[in-house]
Amino acid sequence: MKLVLEILTGVLFVVEVGEGCTVAGLKDAIAAQEELPRDRIIFVLEGDPGRTIRRGEDGVPIVELGFRHGSHVYLFLEPEEDNGDDP
Template sequence: MKVSVEIITGTFIDTEVRENATVKELKEKIATDVKLSVKRLILVVGGEDERRMVMEDEDEMTLRDLGVIEDSHMYLFFKHPDLVHKEERSQGGGGGGDDASMEEISSDAENRGETEEEEKTKIDGEEEGKAMKSTEEDSRDAEVEEGEKEKNGEEEKDAAAECEKEEAKEGEEVEV
């Protein structure tokens, strides 16, 4: 059965699924296309008058049971990664969690070629770089400010010297 899934970004995924495919099977197929974890996907099904979000506990339902037929149009939204992480922690912190979801996360890291430690090091390094850049900018700002003060002080001295010269000239002219 062919279904059309419109992503919130406005792009479409046209895909083929079995007649008795479950919501989870469709999400798994879509997840590979959009390169996201199945846990982040939110499907909205139904016609214009009765659209509804498919809840996670309905993942084992068949698409047919939800009213999805040939050439049905669905919408796909994404959960924020932080929200997924919080949900996983509240469900037991990974020890009693879904092994498949942990495999997805691990395979995502492997696909990027980074381990969690490398990812953390990279993030820490970026934050350290930002802090150093900020310190360098502050230092440059202070140098520029000091330079402007010195320049202004020299200009004031030059202006005072110029005034003294003019006063001296005027004094000479009066004496003559």
């Protein structure tokens, strides 16, 4: 299935994954294709109402969350955690 992803900057790209793909698999495909940090990826699925997919749902098949061929998905990156090392 092909998904259209849009990053906050307005950049669009297409990722193709299998029907049985999980959230983790989609993150892996995006990380490999777009060189983004997979552990910080958050999805917001377009729709009424929209659906936010965060950590803890990595093992869930994306079709169970409403992803379909041609879905428009917004991709955000969680802010990096502050480890308190800055002066």
